[in-house]
Amino acid sequence: MKILIIITDYGSFNNFLAELAVSLSYQNEIHIVCSDSNVINIVDKYDYDKYNLTFHTVDIPRSTSILKLVKSASLIRKIVERINPNLIYAHFTTGIFPTIFFRKRNVKYWGAFHGLGMNASNGIRQIMFSIVELFCFVRLDKRFLINKKDYKLVSNIFNKNTLKYNSCGVGCDIEKFNKDKYTSLDKLHLKQELNIVDKFVITYTGRFVEFKGFDLVYHSFVKLLEEFPDKIVLLLIGGRDPIHPTGLNEYEENDLLKNKNIINIGYTSQVEKFLAITDVFLFPSKKEGLPVCIVEALAMGVPVVTLDERGNSDVVQNDYNGYLVKSVSKLKDVDEIVEKLKHLCSNKEDMYRLSANCLKNRQLYSRSFFVEEQLKHIDDFKKIMLN
Missing domain, CATH: 3.40.50.2000 (Glycogen Phosphorylase B;)
Structure with a gap:
């Protein structure tokens, strides 16, 4: 199965999603879209060349510039058309919005919101986040939230296919943090x-x-x-x-x-x-x-x-x-x-x-809870797809 993971920048991928991507790569073809910036600048957790991972660089803005977002959305759409994945799994509002903007038919889109802007902003920023995030909610096939407050808000509006991580967010390596x-x-x-x-x-x-x-x-x-x-x-x-x-x-x-x-x-x-x-x-x-x-x-x-x-x-x-x-x-x-x-x-x-x-x-x-939970969701999706 082909899975396209989209996250705002390389540093965030390396810090938060590396273990999940590597675990998925053993039985799937994994593609990652992110900007090449290291907002969280740490040494690579893996030698990614050794795994079934392909990186695609797109400058995904972390700002609210509509022109930049539309440009990145267009580039993501071209990658989607070229790869033709079975599942697209985007992370963060800034990664989900350009991913879902030019949605491709016959592809499933999941989005993980690592903190809603509409739930943590005021004034004009709250209005802007609300518009963007509601647009994302409507167009996603599955929505993931990582805390109780965000989950309660979204599940009250979209009670179907809205889930909360059972893990402590993306967790951490408890063998390392010991x-x-x-x-x-x-x-x-x-x-x-x-x-x-x-x-x-x-x-x-x-x-x-x-x-x-x-x-x-x-x-x-x-x-x-x-x-x-x-x-x-x-x-x-x-x-x-x-x-x-x-x-x-x-x-x-x-x-x-x-x-x-x-x-x-x-x-x-x-x-x-x-x-x-x-x-x-x-x-x-x-x-x-x-x-x-x-x-x-x-x-x-x-x-x-x-x-x-x-x-x-x-x-x-x-x-x-x-x-x-x-x-x-x-x-x-x-x-x-x-x-x-x-x-x-x-x-x-x-x-x-x-x-x-x-x-x-x-x-x-433990981050292993997060990885195991995500693998289960994707495995269930694969079974449905094969049937």
Whole structure:
């Protein structure tokens, strides 16, 4: 069977869908359409040349430019006509919309929404996302959602062929994200290397963008630092996004570079190594489907402080494996985040309790659940097609 997987950029494919594509390639001819950009810039998980995978490069815009979207839609349609797949499986609204725009007859189209824009935007952006996503819902044969809030919204409108992932989003590699792989000596050496021995470590993973709460991370940390001078450190794992602002002003941007208590690790394929020395994972994002970085932190036994928003609240339980902060305003959100971080800095027993609770559910975080679930859906589709 020929399957065409479409996702916005190569970095996202490599990070989120590599295992699924490789698993499918053993019994199917797999084609992947994506832009060649590495928004999530990590080392390739596989030598893809060794598998039955063919990549097709299309500049799929992550913006709302209609002209660029129509251009990418036209290129995708030409690839579809050339390949003539049995199934097209597109991911993210930005990947689904140009895929479905020039829909080809006699081909089944599935779409996985990793966080709806209509459910996480306001004003004109919410109107634009609603139009685009409703258009996608109507034209898709099957719709997948990865969190409860998005699923409830879409299934109330389109109750047929609308499904929610049973897995924790796309999950993570729990063999890799395993705290038991790191001895006390391993962690001490890494802390010595970073010159943060005896420091309380707060970590953020992701793009440095405002809608992921990056500005809240910075302001919360700086405020906490006033109360715990030279006792805490912030590890930043990830990097800037050229099309989205950080939410920081010029002074704050300069401090981000000069502050000796902020260590910018950059993008790395060894996130788990730094989570092994992390006390608290801070990810106050408002715009998530179901964040992989939170799943990775929980799998490593690291308590999470995040906003009480869709996706985040699917995996973080308040005062069980972390803290959920009700978002009110940026100033109040910062104050509440600081209170939670201050509590954990000062109460080791509570931190250890939350950490132990993280590990109780770590089997649920496995990416293998996501892959097995998707393989089952595709296998069922293949049986129907053959009959």
